[in-house]
Structures are given as C-alpha cells and as structure tokens.
Amino acid sequence: MKQQTTARYTWGGDEFLFVEIAEGMSLEANFISNSIANALEARGLSGIVDICPANASLLVRFDPDVLDWQELERTVRGCESEVRASNEQVLQTRIIEIPVWYNDPYTNETGARFREGYHQRPEGNDLDYAAEVNGLADAEEFIKRHHESPWLVSMVGFVAGLPFLYQLVDRDQQLEVPKYLSPRTDTPPLTVGYGGCFSCIYSVRGAGGYQMFGVAAAPIFDPSQALEDFSDFMIFFKPGDIVKFTPIDEIGYGRIRAEVDAGTFRYRQAPVVFDLKAALADTEGYNASLLEALNGV
Amino acid sequence: MAFNILEPGLSTTVQDQGRIGYYRFGIPQGGSMDQYAATLANRLVGNTVAEAVLECTYIGPKLVTEADAVIAVTGAPVDIYVNGESVPEYERVTLKAGDELKFGVIKGGTKYFIAVHGGIDVPEVLGSRSTYPIGAIGGMEGRAIAVGDRVPVGASIDNGLAELSAIAEVDRPVYSKDVNVRVMLGLYDHNLSANGLDSLLNSEWVLTPVADRMGLRYSGPGVEWKDRKQPFGAGQDPSNIVDAGYAVGSIQIPGGTQPIILHRDAVSGGGYAMVATVISADMDLVARCSPGTKTRFVAVTMEQALEARQKNAARAARIWS
Numbered sequence: 001m002k003q004q005t006t007a008r009y010t011w012g013g014d015e016f017l018f019v020e021i022a023e024g025m026s027l028e029a030n031f032i033s034n035s036i037a038n039a040l041e042a043r044g045l046s047g048i049v050d051i052c053p054a055n056a057s058l059l060v061r062f063d064p065d066v067l068d069w070q071e072l073e074r075t076v077r078g079c080e081s082e083v084r085a086s087n088e089q090v091l092q093t094r095i096i097e098i099p100v101w102y103n104d105p106y107t108n109e110t111g112a113r114f115r116e117g118y119h120q121r122p123e124g125n126d127l128d129y130a131a132e133v134n135g136l137a138d139a140e141e142f143i144k145r146h147h148e149s150p151w152l153v154s155m156v157g158f159v160a161g162l163p164f165l166y167q168l169v170d171r172d173q174q175l176e177v178p179k180y181l182s183p184r185t186d187t188p189p190l191t192v193g194y195g196g197c198f199s200c201i202y203s204v205r206g207a208g209g210y211q212m213f214g215v216a217a218a219p220i221f222d223p224s225q226a227l228e229d230f231s232d233f234m235i236f237f238k239p240g241d242i243v244k245f246t247p248i249d250e251i252g253y254g255r256i257r258a259e260v261d262a263g264t265f266r267y268r269q270a271p272v273v274f275d276l277k278a279a280l281a282d283t284e285g286y287n288a289s290l291l292e293a294l295n296g297v
Numbered sequence: 298m299a300f301n302i303l304e305p306g307l308s309t310t311v312q313d314q315g316r317i318g319y320y321r322f323g324i325p326q327g328g329s330m331d332q333y334a335a336t337l338a339n340r341l342v343g344n345t346v347a348e349a350v351l352e353c354t355y356i357g358p359k360l361v362t363e364a365d366a367v368i369a370v371t372g373a374p375v376d377i378y379v380n381g382e383s384v385p386e387y388e389r390v391t392l393k394a395g396d397e398l399k400f401g402v403i404k405g406g407t408k409y410f411i412a413v414h415g416g417i418d419v420p421e422v423l424g425s426r427s428t429y430p431i432g433a434i435g436g437m438e439g440r441a442i443a444v445g446d447r448v449p450v451g452a453s454i455d456n457g458l459a460e461l462s463a464i465a466e467v468d469r470p471v472y473s474k475d476v477n478v479r480v481m482l483g484l485y486d487h488n489l490s491a492n493g494l495d496s497l498l499n500s501e502w503v504l505t506p507v508a509d510r511m512g513l514r515y516s517g518p519g520v521e522w523k524d525r526k527q528p529f530g531a532g533q534d535p536s537n538i539v540d541a542g543y544a545v546g547s548i549q550i551p552g553g554t555q556p557i558i559l560h561r562d563a564v565s566g567g568g569y570a571m572v573a574t575v576i577s578a579d580m581d582l583v584a585r586c587s588p589g590t591k592t593r594f595v596a597v598t599m600e601q602a603l604e605a606r607q608k609n610a611a612r613a614a615r616i617w618s
Binding site for chain 2 (some may be wrong): 010011012013014015016018020022023024025026049050051052053054055056057058059061064065069155156157158159160161162164171174176178179195196197198203204206221223234235
C-alpha cells in the first residue's frame with residue numbers, strides 16, 4: 001500500500017489523542033482508521049471515553065485520571081501494528097439505498113439566498129458550478145456521476161448523525177468540488193452536500209459550507225425513533241455503511257414523505273461483505289456486485 | 298413541583314455534566330459551559346455534581362416556584378431578586394411556594410447558573426439532561442426554555458454532605474477581561490509557518506461577540522501558514538484538512554484570520570486545521586470570558602496540563618467533602 005507506514009500521533013489537549021493515518025483521503029487510509037477503532041474498542045481499555053474514526057484519521061477521547069496518556073498511545077500503536085500486519089481487509093457491512101431528489105426547489109431556494117460573498121460563482125446554482133469545475137457537460141451529467149457509483153460512509157459527525165461519504169471509484173474518477181467561500185447560515189434538512197472529495201447528508205437544518213445538490217427524502221436522524229429503522233438508535237448511519245443514491249422526482253419524493261409521515265417507511269438495504277483488495281483491484285466490477293445485493297430486496 | 302416560566306431570558310437551557318460517549322455519532326458533549334460554577338450551585342442546594350441546572354446567558358429567566366424550594370445562583374456576577382428583594386449570589390436561598398425569582402443586569406462574564414434542590418428533572422436523553430438544540434434533544438423538548446414552560450424539579454435527595462450555606466470568596470470564579478489561556482500545541486500546528494506560530498502564541502487576541510456554547514471567535518493579527526501542496530480531498534485553502542474529528546477545546550483558524558475555540562456544543566468534526574487545544578483545566582475559564590476580553594494563548598506541556606487538572610480536582614474534592 002502507498003500509505004505512510006506509521007500514523008502521526010499528536011494530542012488535542014489532555015483528553016484527546018489524534019491519530020492521522022494519512023494527510024490525503026483514500027479508501028486505504030479510511031479502512032485503517034476504522035480498523036484501528038475496532039481493534040481499540042475490542043481491547044476494552046478502561047478510561048477510553050469515545051473512539052471517533054474519521055476519514056483518514058482517528059480521534060480518541062480518554063479520561064487521563066483513569067488512563068495514563070502514554071499507555072493509551074502505546075495501546076493505539078499496538079492496534080495500528082496489528083491492523084497493518086493483518087491481511088484481513090474485509091468489512092461486514094450493509095448497502096442502503098438513499099432516494100434523492102436532485103436539483104430540488106428546497107436547496108435551490110436556499111442556495112439562491114447565499115450567492116454574493118458566499119459562492120465562487122454567484123450565477124447559476126451549485127450543480128452548474130460543480131459540473132463546470134469537474135469539466136462535465138452539464139448538471140445532468142454531474143448528477144449521473146454522483147448516483148451511478150456507490151459510496152462508503154467514511155465518517156459520521158459534524159452534527160448528529162451526519163455521514164461523510166467517499167465515492168467508490170478510482171482516484172481519476174473522483175469528483176472534487178470546493179466548499180462555499182464562506183459557510184451558509186442555513187441548509188435545508190437532508191440536503192445532499194459536497195465539499196472537497198466528500199458528499200454528505202445534512203441530518204438537521206443548520207449552517208453548512210458544502211455545495212448543495214439535492215435533498216434526501218427520508219430522515220437519517222430521528223430522535224423520536226418513530227420509524228422502524230430507528231428502533232435501536234436515533235442515528236441511522238455507521239462508518240463502513242455503503243450507500244447507493246437513487247434519483248427520484250417530485251412525485252417519488254412526495255410518496256416517500258407520505259410513508260415517513262405514516263410511519264411506514266423503511267430503507268431498502270442488504271447485508272454485504274466489503275473487500276478492500278477486491279474493490280481496489282476492479283472497482284467497476286466490484287461495485288456492480290455490491291449493487292446486485294440490493295436487487296430483490 | 299416545577300418552576301413556571303414567566304420570561305425565558307435570552308437563552309436559558311437545562312445543562313448537566315454532559316452527554317459523554319456519543320461524540321463518534323456527531324453528538325457533542327454539551328453540559329454546563331462553566332462546569333465549576335455550575336457544581337458550586339449544586340453544592341449549595343444539597344445536590345450531587347450530577348443534577349441538572351439552568352444555564353442563563355446574559356439575561357436570566359423570570360420564574361415562579363410552585364412549591365417551597367432551595368436554590369442557589371452561581372457564575373457570572375448578577376443581581377438576583379426574590380419578590381423584588383435582593384438576595385446574594387453564591388449563597389443558599391430558600392423560596393416559598395409562589396415566590397418570584399428574577400435577575401438584574403449581568404456585571405461580567407456571560408453565564409450564570411440556577412441550581413435547585415432535587416435538580417431540574419427533565420427526561421434524560423442518551424444519559425444526560427443537557428440541551429442539544431441543533432439535534433433537538435435533551436432539556437425542555439430539545440430547546441431553550443420558553444414562556445409558559447413548566448420546568449420540572451426532582452424529588453429531594455441526600456448527597457450525604459454537611460450543609461454549605463455560602464461559597465467562600467476564595468473559591469468563587471474570577472471574571473477578568475484579561476486572561477491567559479493555557480493550550481497544548483499539536484494536531485496540525487506543523488502547518489503554521491514559524492511566523493504563524495509566533496503570532497498565535499505572542500499576540501493579544503480579543504474575544505469577539507461571535508461567541509456561544511459552540512465556539513468563541515477571536516480577532517487579532519491572524520496567522521500565516523506554510524506553503525504546501527494541499528493533500529487530496531482537503532480543499533484548496535491552507536487552513537483546510539481532510540475532514541477530521543475535532544478535539545473539544547481545539548483552536549482552528551479558518552482562512553488564517555480569526556482563531557475559534559470549540560466549546561462544549563461544538564460540531565464534532567470538519568475540515569479546518571486545529572493548531573492547539575485549550576487544556577481541560579482552562580475550559581471553564583474560556584466559558585467565563587465576555588466579548589472584548591484580551592486573551593493570550595500560553596503553550597504548556599501534557600505534564601503541566603495534567604498538573605493543572607489535578608489542582609482543580611483537589612479543589613473540587615475539598616468543596617465536595
């Protein structure tokens with residue numbers, strides 16, 4: 001692997017250990033971060049408060065009154081060695097279909113309120129801009145690229161339950177879009193956003209700096225836990241989840257909203273095994289096999 | 298038993314020690330912004346450290362108690378009135394059913410805390426009563442208190458300690474407009490140029506009005522970043538990184554202009570480089586600062602940070618014995 005052989009260890013004050021796997025984003029770095037998180041969790045070390053795997057790094061919160069900081073670092077380094085030595089690069093996960101109304105009026109209306117002083121290209125909308133900076137013909141082509149290949153949830157955070165998503169395509173196929181020049185003070189709930197090489201779904205309404213491309217139809221954060229998909233926990237996504245965005249129109253959106261309101265909506269999902277080596281060796285072919293798992297569900 | 302809210306104040310929220318362990322899902326720790334001040338109020342009313350209190354921001358609520366109650370107010374200096382009569386801060390105060398509690402103008406800081414014997418008894422969500430407004434969980438229906446709310450107060454408890462009627466002067470927090478905040482360098486400090494690092498540590502930074510439970514923004518000379526090729530996925534600005542988890546208390550400097558200290562309700566991650574982190578012992582100090590406060594960031598080592606933390610713990614142990 002072309003990763004640096006050891007991560008960079010540094011401290012966020014006296015309660016946080018920060019482990020940077022790599023400076024740049026890659027599937028390999030994300031895999032290592034999540035694997036270290038799992039290995040550390042399995043050690044059950046007392047004094048560890050929270051293990052937060054991120055895109056290409058890991059943040060560990062600890063109680064220094066209970067766990068000596070140097071012992072923590074030794075332990076995490078041990079987990080790192082174990083992960084790097086292992087040939088096991090397989091993730092038991094699931095693939096989930098997320099219906100999205102691309103180029104919808106909600107995000108377009110909000111986007112229109114934050115142009116001058118906020119956006120690189122005040123004329124047109126965020127999709128037009130994203131298509132342009134990626135050298136694509138138009139917004140339609142960008143939308144197609146956005147939904148035709150699946151995504152990996154590479155981190156959960158920012159606000160409650162917000163997934164960061166990394167598209168499972170070769171590096172030269174990755175879409176990259178700058179963030180807003182200055183963050184908006186408003187983003188519609190369930191906005192599908194894009195910044196750098198990451199997509200996200202804004203779980204709640206609020207500030208945001210990612211470009212806005214559409215709106216997901218069903219909730220991903222449900223404190224009332226009314227829907228069956230939330231019966232265990234109010235947050236839907238976990239790192240390692242695989243997402244297939246499916247474009248829907250206004251009618252499809254309305255239908256799903258009605259199901260959500262009636263409490264009957266369920267995400268279409270299927271268990272899959274994600275094999276990093278196989279995915280890297282033949283991304284396109286591997287994606288096709290992942291997507292097959294959703295057929296017949 | 299409950300408090301009936303006649304006026305909510307500017308932003309009064311239910312807070313406790315926080316919601317620890319859900320940061321990995323993007324749920325912030327929350328909790329009283331000045332933990333030390335809040336626990337003093339709990340000590341005075343005979344609670345444990347864990348009971349929820351009302352955190353007031355600049356302008357406190359006007360409320361009427363339904364039943365007799367023991368309360369205390371601690372934190373930022375403010376005039377307190379019961380039925381129009383002045384009562385002292387940092388002391389145990391007894392209310393009779395129907396008494397009205399209200400506040401005058403704050404005279405420093407931004408946050409004060411109302412504790413009541415039995416604690417504010419809203420339902421726990423994910424192990425805490427703290428309000429997380431963005432996620433609409435905790436507190437009063439996930440929001441600040443509002444006119445007409447009936448804020449529930451819990452049943453009497455026994456904390457097993459001798460009664461304490463007032464906090465000694467020496468144990469009360471200080472509200473200064475000129476502070477040294479201790480930080481540990483690290484995280485992405487190597488992305489700063491030598492000049493940039495020098496600016497961070499040797500400039501006077503002034504707290505702007507853009508300061509709340511999520512973060513506090515400072516004005517000053519700005520910082521300079523090293524020239525480098527941005528890594529894949531990080532974004533073009535030198536202050537950008539591949540989105541990562543944010544340490545609570547960490548300092549980020551978007552665009553290199555205004556440092557932001559992330560506080561207890563901060564977002565759990567994002568794409569701005571953190572260059573230092575306020576040590577746990579000084580997070581309450583930051584919470585006490587009001588806009589205009591001159592601030593210097595003083596670099597300390599892990600050993601010094603842990604020593605400061607132990608000093609705070611020893612003081613708390615003394616007050617709670």
